[in-house]
Amino acid sequence: MAAATRSVRLATRLAAVPRFSAARTATLSVAQRAAFSVSARRFKSGVIGETEVPVTVYTPDSKGVASSSSDHFSIPVKGGASRSPEPAAEEDEAVTPLDEKVFQQMPRTMQKMSVMGKVIIITGGARGLGNHMARACAEAGAKAIVIFDANQELGDESAAELHQKSGLPVSFFKVDVRDGDAINAAVQNVVDLYGAPDVLVNSAGIADSNIPAETYDPAMFRRLIDINLTGSFLMSQSVGRAMMAAGKPGSIILVASMSGSIVNYPQEQSCYNASKAGVIQFGKSLAAEWAKYNIRVNCISPGYMDTALNKVPALDAQKKIWKSLTPQDRLGAVDDLNGLCVFLASDASSFMTGSNVAIDGGYTLY
Ligand SMILES: NC(=O)c1ccc[n+]([C@@H]2O[C@H](COP(=O)([O-])OP(=O)(O)OC[C@H]3O[C@@H](n4cnc5c(N)ncnc54)[C@H](O)[C@@H]3O)[C@@H](O)[C@H]2O)c1
Incomplete structure (x- = not known):
């Protein structure tokens, strides 16, 4: 009954999509598949196993003023080679860090909703959702x-x-989340620099889309699972161990996707969906295992977000369909995860673990 109701609603909403037809989707799919496979092909032979992790550290001077110079060094790692950078750009926005004096004047509830004094590692923080969550954490203390x-x-x-x-201490570690040794070396260096991490936000991830399962290259399938799922495990294990060694409570936030709970329409992307379902179930399992260490683990499951991942001209037609299936009739903004990220990182969510929270404009309601 529920399924029948859902299909009727889906059909009704699709009928409202301008110029949508099965034939058109099929035609678009052929053109789009090539476009969507480009980034995947580019990284198919991507090597994991760096011999060193380049690090850049920015530290404010003794008066707390942002410095224009940085320290560059490398951490030795036993392992492999590197890969080329991806093009992307983010818009210019101010970042105002929470001042200690302002924090002291805040009501207790608002203080608990901050991340005052916490050391926060964010994977995939170079751009997109991860970058904006990093900015939000900087603003939240x-x-x-x-x-x-x-x-x-x-x-x-x-x-x-x-x-x-922000004027805050900020570091960048060039780490591939598939590279366990590099991750361990980098996390140890974070501990040496700032103390054990309090929070991990795992936002690094990739998406292959519009690839039918019957033609999915197994090497591409494995690569995506390795980044999205194994990467979540390797990062959580390394950061979790550092939290345990320091006897610190911690919060791990895994960026999954609504695709871990529903099947997207109309694009075929079985591997991505499977990877994110794995992240959600991994997060729940870890939450149960690590509650005894006072380490909380929660997932954020975004719907369609307006990030570089989706800013591909070939996706324009499908975006109309995605919007039409989203009650709020829009894609999420690149900073729409910020509030939940800060909340999950903060002590205000201290009794929350093993949750998977959707931020999807209502997409999964239908
Ligand atoms: N954009 C969306 O519509 C959407 C929807 C649901 C879930 N998500 C998830 O949110 C997360 C962030 O997505 P986004 O839109 O900001 O993507 P994005 O491509 O803009 O950013 C991803 C970042 O991860 C980094 N990265 C990729 N592979 C990596 C690896 N192997 N090791 C280390 N870093 C790596 C990239 O360099 C990039 O900086 C992803 O996990 C994605 O699956 C995105």
């Missing part, structure tokens, strides 16, 4: 922001920008 990302150029740029705008 973080002691230091640490970006882990595979994109050297963009990561360095983002860290420099965040440090300049």
Whole structure:
């Protein structure tokens, strides 16, 4: 009955989509598949196993003023090679960090909703949703922001920008989330620099879309699972161990997707959906296992967001369909995860673990 109702609603909403037809979708799919496979092909031979992790650290001077210079060094790692940066750009926005004096004047409830004094690692923080969550944490009182990302150029740029705008200590570690040894070396360095992390936000991820399962290249399938799912595990394990070693309570936030709970329409993307379903179930399992260490684990499941991941001209026609299936009739803004991220990182959510929270403009209601 529920399924029948859903299909009627879906059909009704699709009928409202201008110029939509099955034939048109099929035609678009052929054209789009090539476009969507480009980034995947580009990274298909991406090597994981860096021999060193380049690090850039920005530290304010003794008066707390942002410095224009940075320290560059590398952490040795036993392992492999590197890959080229992805192009992307983020809009210019101010970042105003929470001042200690202002914090002291805030009501207790608002204080608990801050991340005052916390050390926060954000993977995929070089751009997109991760970058905006990093900015939000900087505004909400973080002691230091640490970006882990595979994109050297963009990561360095983002860290420099965040440090300049906020005046906070910000570091960038060029780390591929598939590379366990590099992650461990980098996390140990974070502990040495700032103390054990209080929060991990795992936003690094990729999407292959419009690839039918019958033609899905197994190597591409494995690569996506490795980044989205194994990467979530490797990052959580390394940061979780550092929290345990320091005897610190912690919060791990895994960016999953509504695709981990529903099947997207009309694009075929079985691997992405499976990877995110894995992230959600991994997060729940970890939450149960690590409650005894006072480490909380929660997932954020975004719907369609207006980020570089989706800013592909070939997706324009499908975006109309996505919007029409979203009650709020829009894609999420790049900073729409910020509030929940800060809340989950903060002590205000201290009894919350194992949750999977959708931020999808209502998409999963239908
Ligand atoms: N954009 C959406 O519509 C949407 C919807 C649901 C879920 N998500 C999820 O949100 C997260 C962020 O998405 P986004 O739209 O900001 O994407 P994005 O492509 O803008 O940013 C992803 C970042 O992850 C980094 N990255 C990719 N592979 C990596 C690796 N192997 N190791 C380290 N860093 C790596 C990239 O360099 C990039 O900086 C992803 O996990 C994505 O699956 C996005």
